[in-house]
Structures are given as C-alpha cells and as structure tokens.
Amino acid sequence: MDGGRNGMKTGRAIVAMALALAAAAAAATTMPADRWLRAGPGYAWSFPRDHYAHPGYRTEWWYLTGHLDVAGAPADAEPCAFQFTIFRIGLDPAWDPAASDVDTTASDWRAANLIMGHAAVTDPAAGRHVFSETLWRAAGGLGGFGVPGDALLAWCLAPPGTAGTWFAALAGDTVAVRARDDRRGLAFDLRCTTSQAPLLQGPGGFSPKDATGEVGSLYYSLPRLAVTGTLRRDGRDVAVTGRAWLDREVFTSTLGAGQSGWDWVSLQLDDGRDLMLYRLRTRDGRVDFALGTLATPGAPPRALPAGTWTLEPLATWTSEATGATYPVDGRLRVPAEAIDLELRAVLADQENVSSRTGVHYWEGAVRAVASPGSPSAGRILGRGFVELTGYGEGSRPPV
C-alpha cells in the first residue's frame, strides 16, 4: 500500500518531468516547431469562430478571472475571487492523420491535445486560497475541445474523486464555466456575459512577447463580463454576482530567447477604463519586453509600450510550499494616463501549486488603491488580477 502511494507520487513526478520537458522543448529545436502555425501579425479575426480552439497552433488558453460578491453579504465585504483556466496543449505536430495508414476511427483515445484545467477561489474573509487542477488527454471521454457551432468550447473530467466535468461553454454573448473539486471544497458554476466586442490586444490582435516580433500570441480579451452564478463557500453553494475578465491567447512559442517568465496585470477601474499590462523578464530579473493596452469607453484602445508605464514592487511574499518569492504588491504608474495606483493583493498566498505538473505561479486578486500623495489616496479605484510566473528556482510558466 505504501509502495503504491510512493509509486503514485513517483508517477506524478515522472509525468510532471515529462511535461516540463515537453513544455520547455516547445521553443527548442527538438520539437519541430515549424510544423505548428506561428502567431503573427495580420491574423483575420472572426467571432464567434475564434472563441473556439485553434488546432494549428501549439498552445492556447481560455483564462477567466473575476471578483464575486456573495448574495446577502455586507456591502463593504471584500469580494471573493476566482480563476478558471483551460489550457490546450498540442501534442502531436508530426502526426498527420491523412498521411498515416492508421485507422483513426479505431480508437477514441487518439489525442492531438492535452487539456489542463486550473481553478482557484480566493476567499479573503476566510483568508483562504484554494487551487484545483485537472490534466487529461483530450480524448477517450476524458476531455475535448469544441468546434465552431458547438455549445462547448472545451471540457474535461473533474479531478479524480469528483464526479462530473469542468467546462467552458458559449451561448451568444455568454460564456458559462463550471469547475468542481469536492475533495478541496472548490466549486463554482458561473455565467459570464459581455456587452462589448472582443478587445484585440496588440496590433491587430497580435501580442508580441519580444523585440524581434518573432515570438508572440494571438490575443483578445473580453474585459468586463457580468457574472451570475453560484460559488461553494464553506461547503454551501451560494449565489454570487460580479465581474470577470476573459483572456484568450493562442500561440506556439511562449517565451522569447532568454526570457524566464512574465508579470501580467488586468485592472477593471471604477471609472470604466480597462487596463492590461504585461512584461517579460529575463532570468536575472531584467525586463526584456513590455506592452499594455488601455481601453476607455467610447474611445479606441491605446497601446502602452515599454517606457510609458512602471510597476515597482512594494511588498513580496515567500511561499512555504515552493520557496518562491513573489512581488505581490506593487505601485503602478502610467503618467500619460494619470494613473498612479497601488496594487494590493487581497491575500498574500494566492499561489497555485500543481501536483500534476510541478508548476507553480501566483495568480491573485488585487485591489487598485489610489497611491499616497494622490488626491484620493487610499480609496479603492478598481479591482484586478496579477499573474506572476517564472519566480523561484527552476520555475517556468504553466505552459
């Protein structure tokens, strides 16, 4: 029995290792990356088609983060926060069904993708951040991706020990998501409706990740979704309402040469502006590349290239689980837009640690508070999410 347990852990470690290698190799020469399409400028966007999977590219994600007010809670209660992400990880660039004599109808396990789900709930009142994950091959009744016209964008089985599925579904302007992990007490069932057209990030929806312009992603957001649904809190499913941000990125290479991770920020400001910023760091902590977008209601979105904004750490938090030190609080300044905010984590420990892949990163809800010295110092001016990847020894982004 003990041997089995240890074996299980060993097995996970081995799979984690293999996946780590697979991910690391994505940009390396061992993987025939040229078999995948490369994200680049000039992509012809079309919706709702582009809400669905893009099998020609190696990787993509549906990345939903948001803040939820629990029905019946006091008006000044800190909202709960959630993250729901589905990753598509393409597996099989060399395999071309048309060129193979394999009868692909002879097994439902033939998989071109892995599907990985990450879900997290932060409950500031309880001081608790709960993370759950799934990882399946996208086949054989374990998971899959819809094609344009399907109700489901992506779905997979819940983690072992929990019945049912996780999914992201599309109906008109609404994205419905569900995640459940009975063992960790995590569950939510949310309908997120947009009243805006997709916001293309970067020129023409191509978001470069380094100065060469060779590495980048196809990227759009639905930055201000109205949310209704239920959230499990202390074992009870409670009604919630709130606001969410959906990011969609499609790419084949994650990081440019020499890059080790990124900092990403999304902010929904109370004045109606939506701000997205990212910067890519080298191993020595230097910022290699940065870009952002500011969307103001009634005006075209404005690009915020490097030099137009700064994000300085105010406080760090070191994880006991992984030893990684994250700059969880920071001061964000965009002088040309009169933005000077402190981003304060609603909870220091919002680290996601995956036991299946060995990956860890910080994905946390933050309050945007007016900086000291500004006219409304200390007032909450908006809410958002911060994502910090590549922190800690040997750490790497989730995909």
Add this chain to the structure above:
Amino acid sequence: MTRYLWRVIARQLHRSRTLLGLTVLGVALGVASVVAIQTLNQGSLLAFDGSVRAISGQADLTVTGALPTLPESLLPIVLGDPDVDGAWPLVRADVAVAGRPDLNLDVVGFDVFAPVRYPLLDAAATQQDPLASLTAALSQPGWVAVTPELAAAEGWAVGDTVTVSSGSRAKDLVIGALVDFRRFEPLAPRRLAVMDIAQAQESFGRRGRVSQIDVVLREGTDPAAAAARLQAALGPGARVQTPEQRRQDASGLLAAFRLNLTALSLISVFVGVFLVLTTVQASLVRRRREFGLLRSLGATRRQVLGLVLGEAAALGLLGTAAGIPLGWLVARQNLQTVSATLTSIYVTEGIDRLVLPPTVVVLGVVIGLVGALGGALLPAWDLARRDPSRLLSPLAVHDAAGRGAGRLALGAAALAGAGTLWFAAWGHGLRFGGFLYGFVLMLALPLLVPAVVRAACGLARPGGFGPALGLRNLRARLQTSSFAVAALAVTVSMMFGITILVGSFRQTLVTWLDVTIRADVYISSESWQRTGNDAFLEPDVLGTLAGWPGVVSLEEQRRLRVATVDGRPVWLNGLRLTDRPLPGVPQADLAGRLPLLAGSPEAAVAGLRRGGVLIGEPLARKAGLGVGDTLRLAGPRGPVALRIDGVSYDYTSEGGTAFVAMDVLTTRFDAAPPNNAALFLAPGSDVEATVDALRRAFADRPLVIRSNRTLRAEVLAIFDQTFAVTRTLQVMALLIAALGVSVTLLIQAHERAGELALLRALGASRRQVFGLFLGEGTAMGALGLLLGLGGGLGLAALLILVINRTWFGWTIRPAWPAGDLAVQAAVVLLVAAAAAVYPASRARLAHPGQLTRDDL
C-alpha cells in the same frame, strides 16, 4: 562430547566414503525433488504476482469485466468516486510474434498521460530521451516499448520492426524504447510490452473496450468498502477486486496442479527416509562394538543417542547442501514444460524466470534434516536402549527384525484397514481425504515388507549356490534388506500408480477426441491460446474459408471467458445448431458429437435450441450442478440464468466449460467474432491437400491451419507435456531406491567379509560371489516390484477415482497400459541389478586369507 562427535563424523566420513556418499546423494535427491517442485510451484504464482505487480502494482483495486473486456465508458464513473485518487484503463493483448512459434508478447496499452508509474518515462530505465519516447509513443504508428531482456534475447534493437498478430490480424510494431520493469518489479515478465492505449486499440481492434481499469484510492480509504461502492456504481458487468483477491483467484486456479506435484515430490522424500534408515542401521551394526565400548566406558544412553542423531543430522545437512542446488537445476530443466502446461491449461502468465524463494530453501533444509533424523531415530533408539554387553556380541539386530516381521505385517494390515474404514466413513468427503488415504497406504506398505520378504525368500529351497542362496541371505538379513525393498516398493507404487493414471487418462482423452473432433480441417490463429485471449478471425478469412472448394460446412467456434455469479471462471462456447443434417457429412451432426455424461443427446440439442446450456463435467462436479439445475453466469448486463440440459465429458479445462447456442452467446454475452473455425469437407476429399492449399492461400496471415489428424496429435502432445515433470519425479524416486539397493549390498559386502572369505575358501569362484550379489540385488528389485504392483494398483485407483474427481473433476476410464508397465518393470529390475554391480564387484574381491577365527 561435541568435539568427539565431530571427530567421529569426520572419521566415519573417511572410512565409509562410498556408503555415506551414496546416502548423501539419496538425501540430496529427496531434497532436490521437493525443492524443484516447490520452486516451480512458487514460480507459477510468483509469475502471476510479478505480472500483476509490474502492470498494476500501484493499484489498490482493479476493475475487470464480466466479459474479457469492459466498456471504457466506465472510466469516468470510477474517477468520480469520492475515494478514488486516480484511475487509468489498460488495454491488454496477448499477441503472437511472427516467426517465433513460442513467443507471445503481453502488450499493455496504457494512457501515457495517466499518473501511473511505468518506467517508460524514466530516462535511466529506457535509455531513451523521455520526451522523444512520449512524442513517438503517440505519433509513430506501431510504437512499442519492450523489456531490455527480451530485446537482448531476440536481438531486437530500437527502431526494428516486429510483426505480431492478434487473431487473424497482423500488425507491424516498431521497437521504440526499452522499458525495464525489473527496476520496479523484480519478477516482471520479460514478455511485457507497452504502448499507448490509442495505438493498442487501433492495432488490435479494441475500440471502446478496455481490459481493466486500475484504481488508486485516497490515503486511508478502506479498500473493501470502496470496492463495494464501486461495484454497486459500475453494475454487474464489472468486477472490482483487490490485488489480493486476484492473487487468490490465480492461486485457486493452480491449486490442484500444485498439490499433485507436491504430493509426488513428497514420495521422493519418503523413499529417501528409507535410504537414511538403511545407512544409519548399517553404520550402527558395523559399529556396535564401538558403541558397546562407549557405553561400557560410561557414556549414557542419551549421549549415544545424541551421537547417532548428530551423525544423521550431518548426513542430512550434507545432503541438503547438495540437494538444494540440484533441485534448482531440476526446476530449471523442467521450467519450459511446466510453464507450457500452465499457459495451455491454467493462466496466461507462463514462468519466464525462476527464483529460489527463501521459504523453499528453509523447506529444503527442514526436509533434509527431518528426513535424516527420522530415518535415524528408530535404529538409534534401538541401539541406545540396548545393554552394552549385547552390543558387544554379534548379529543381535537381525534376529530381532526377523521376529518382528509378523508383528509389522499385522500392523500394516491394521493401519491399512483403519485408513480404509476412515476413508469410507469420512475421508471421501474431505477435499484432502484422498491424499491422506494414499499417504496411509504408503505408510502401511513398507510395514508389510519384512513378512513378504521372509515368505518369498522362504520359498527358495536350501542348497545350491545360485539365486536361492541370494534369497536366503536376504531373509537372513531381513532388517537391512527390508528397507531397500520397502523403498523400491514405495517407488514402484508411485511409478505404477501414475503410469496407470496417465495411460487411462490418455486413453479416455483419445476416445473423447474421437467423439468431439469430427471436422476435417481446423483453423485457428497464432495468438490463440487455450487459456484465452481475444484472438479473432476476421470476416474476410471466414468468407474465403466458407467458399473454399470442397468445403461442405464451415463451423464457427466462439469461446468466451466468463464467470458464474459467484466468481467461478467458465469457458462459454457457442454451438451452431443446424436445422437438418448435412447431406453426406453425418459426422457434422451435433447430437452425435456431444459426449454426454448425463442427459440424452436429442434432449440436450432440443434444450440448447430453447436457450439452455450444456456444462462440462468439471463444472458440474465442482459447482455441484446437474441436469435440470440452473447455471447463473455474470453477464454484461446482469446475471444470466441458463437451464442445464446436459452434462458432457470435457477435458479442455479443469475449471468450468459450458456450451450454449450461438445466438445466446451473441445476444446475451455480446460475443465478438469467432476465435476458430472448423471445416467439413465433401466425402472423398483429400484433407491434407486441402490443408496445404489453404496454408498457401493464407501464407501472409497469422493463421494456424491443421487437419483433424494433426490437431489430435497436438492435443495429445500437450497432454504428454503436462506429465513430463511427473516423469522426472519418477526417475528421481527410482534413483533413490536404487541407491538403497546399492547401500544395502555394500553393507552386506562389508559385514559378510568373513562369510565371503569362507565361501571363497570352500571353492566359490569370484564370479560366483559376484553373481550372488547381483542375484540379491535383482531379488530385491523383484520383491519391490511385486509389492509395488499392489501398491501401484491401489494408488492408481485412488488417483483415478478419488483425487482426480475431487480436484480436477474429470472422469477417467481405467485402462491397463500394459506395455508401459512392462517396460517400467524391466527398468526397475535392471536398475536394481545395476545398483548391485558395484557392491558385487567389491564383494568378489573377498579373499580366503581374510578368514578369522571368529568366522569359523
């Protein structure tokens, strides 16, 4: 005293090198036969364990189906259980390797992304870049990882293509990596091969079906409770078991096979005990003066007893030291045939590696020591209790033995009688009753020996120098010669008993084959094994066969491994029921091919038409079922109750066999395509020519095409192979008994040095002395034969009528394999005579000058 003991032992060893050497050899043979059999027995279980642990070692539970496969759609139900921490499906295929008739691969298709620890992804184990393996496992058609051992043995390298087959479907596999299961499971079968589950399903036609689902439970979960809940959730089509339950199933399947071998090997030990008895006895007789002196000098009885037992223990240890390696060698020699027997009759896991389990070593030491001490106890006690003065006077021992012969015979009769009464009254109802009864009879037989020897030798009239003198000598030295004769008698009983059993069984089988194997040509596939796998014939093969010139009728054969609702494995066969007899081929008529034990053929066929079932004799006996009862099988959608319309003789399996109409098999058990086919040819067809033509036509398909005659010959060859290991045991027992003869005569040559010198002085030639000893040896052989014949008959009756029915469930019609028995009798006599050659050549060296005053 201890120092003295060691000095004495050393001196004895030196002085009686030959005698003790032979005895040690005898003990070694006895120990070897037990060690060999136990090593093989354990090997069969360890092979199953090793396979289970290598494949499912991390699983707390395994879900299998009521049918050989289960729908993969059950996986999400398993994964949704609150106590499940992980679950993954496995697709298993037992495939044949083209061009290698004896090599099957156990292909395990698994989800390479499941959290299961297979060393596939371990760079050190695979010697491959794990990432390359993972990518290739998915994308390279036919990618498979094999064990380094198999690759080395077959000369395969990474990148090589190996053609394998499952049923009539051939598939090229590419060796993509080496996967060393031994790193995690030392007894992992070397014929394991792993590939991605998608490729396994695609390659072997298993879409939507998996062989098993392995389950890891949350820490602290009670496996029994979780199993019960999962069982309820999955329904009757699935079976949830712990690894221990699976092991017990395998162990139960093998129980009869293992027990029979164990019992036979114990006979060798029994024979060995007599040998020790003879030697110790002789040694004591020879040294009686020494012991008399020791006692006179103040040694206590206890010390003398200790001295003798110490010597015996040393003998036992020496014999054990030689016997354990010898047993290991014998086990290795018999590995192939035992493994082949296991795979053709019982389980799919053959033994491909033997280990010498520590328990078997301990058992060998215990057997060697207990046997040696047991053999020495009686003479040692006899010696110790004697008065020193009597020890100092000659030939006291034989006199006593002579007087005791009658009492011993009475004892034998009493023992046998009591045993028979016990067996008649209670024993026959017990599972081990037959074995115990046989053991009692084998105990009684030696007790009878002195009386029989005395009576037989008494018939020899005094006078002359021929065999008559030899016989009288035997009588005069009743005690020592009795041991040798007893050992022979027990050995011959065992030999004859088994020979009669095997001969009867073979004859029964031939008769049964005459009734059941009636078609002209049989088509099977290379991967088809009687222990079963999903080896199917594809429709195009069947179509070609059905339309072949001269084929009057094609009979599809489907065989499916299912289980009764209480878990007893049953081979379910589908029978084709035709409405009217085929013109010109009366042998195709089903009613004429049912070897019924109970029920009439017409009623049975009518019953089958109504959806009834015929069951094989072993199932009827073991499950206590008969005509009119109901057979309850676990079906894919719940229990299937079938009325039993007949019980037929069946020798295809010692487990359960049942026959239903084909439509019952296909509708209620979702049977897949047929496994085998049989062809009836038009009268006057040339069967062998048709077989040749079919073989040419299907040259590129992994099919096995046999004529009726060839199939029969192969069935009988498998039968003979099954008993190969018993022949080894017979030979070993006979060798030990022969050693007994040698030892006895050697002792006599020594003891009777004076008498021989006298004979020589009186004018006997050396040749006559040689002949005298040869005659004594042959006489012992003859007496052993005589007694053994009786014992053998009894044992055969017991084996055929009791033990086989209880443990295997087969009816065997007694037959008299006269030829085999005559050959064996001649061998026994020859061996006994040969065993006398060396002592006789020693005796002939006696010289008149060796006469002492005492001898006159």
